[in-house]
Amino acid sequence: MTLAWIPDGGEVLIQGASRGIGLEFVRQCLQAPQVGTVWATCRRPEAASALQGLAEGSGGRLRVLPLDVTDEASIEAAAATVQQAGGRLHLLVNAAGLLHDRQRGIRPEKRLEEVSAEALTELFRVNAIGPLLVARAFLPCLRHGEPAVWAAISARVGSIADNRKGGWYSYRASKAALNQLVRTLAVELERRAPRVTCAALHPGTTDTDLSAPFQAWVPAEQLFAPERTVRQLLAVIDGLRPADSGGLFSWDGQPIPY
Template identity: 40%
Template sequence: MRDVLIAGASSALAQALAARLCAQGDRVIGLCRDSRLRPNFEDIVQCAYTEAGLSRAVAHIQKRGYKPSLFVCCVGVLHDSLVVPEKRLADIQFYALEHYFAVNTIVPALLLKHIVSVLDANSEPRMAFLSAKVGSIEDNRLGGWYGYRASKAALNMLIKTSAIELARRYSGICVVAVHPGTTHSALSEPFVDRIPKGKIYSPQQSAERLCNVIDGLSAEDNGQFFHWDGSRLPW
């Protein structure tokens, strides 16, 4: 039985991912802002995603004897009560940029910092962070969505940089960014009507594809950015 830790356990994709992993025999532990136990999770560790909160979460994981060999970060925001993607420079607001970077960049960075200490170092651990194709600087041909794009691009740099450091400390580790595709969830709901038919996927489809990418990873893939189909995306 493999221990798997998923941050952002309340998201539709995280729950679909937990269902798939549980069905194949993995023991799935979730990190979430509330402690409500969700189907297919062995345990939910309540965490505010602060330094103090993550320290307590790590202590709980260690106390329970969990040894994750896979960590998946599903934390992220595209829109909520505070922000919507900007279409023009004139739409940029300080508080919105601050919010995008706090959720999409800073929280995953803190998770990287804390969670690596509880990984099963003897299992060639994998860490997969959900990023976005629109966070690719080279692939940006449409513009817009300033805060979301920039915060995901910054996340990608953090992943790339940490992968270099962690490879020196943990034999066989693989830290990657993954674009899961546009998944039908609360995150994408306001934009569903604008997405071409066949370009939006159910949480179950996205979870299957994400698992396929993760299962195919090796140490040689450390520090890379993957599309859901397994191809590499440009930074």
């Protein structure tokens, strides 16, 4: 069973839990018998039917909160609720991410002429700035003297060293920014909260709404179901050590150069 390092009654928070990888993280964390409360956040809990269904069958272990990573006040409000409940988080996973939005005309850029300030700004807000604001707000819940992990879903395409195909300016840059923020956070927490390990995680191409428009070019054996992706990422999290803090790791546990 994964998460065996979390003590009995330890708590978990999944940010961006309404669907895809985040929702599957909630499912699998609920299956860990030693985990107490699982906190799940998303922009509109009332519209997250799958998440609400898990909550109804959780016997009170799953608590759902509104949190929009582009709304600083909502982040602070969610953190205040967890703190007031005495929440001691042993694992916090940032799973919300943005690659495309048809309604707003946001899509991965193939050429420089397709770059827009709107897309760059929005992807940075969701993919990079939001997770760091979550870290700031929830740090008091992670600083309890026991081992804890703060993780963010990143992407291999955010690696500058690995960029050989170009394109996808906004997504690549926002994930590269996230990786740098994770590294910088790890340096600070080594002094302030040395038992908190920070990591950026590359999940591989997963069968979710985020990757759906691009799956035609992905070999079947390289397209993971959310269940497999989360199982693999939890195994990576289980294997993290303090010396790994600040790193970017692939779904198979291999480090990826920034």
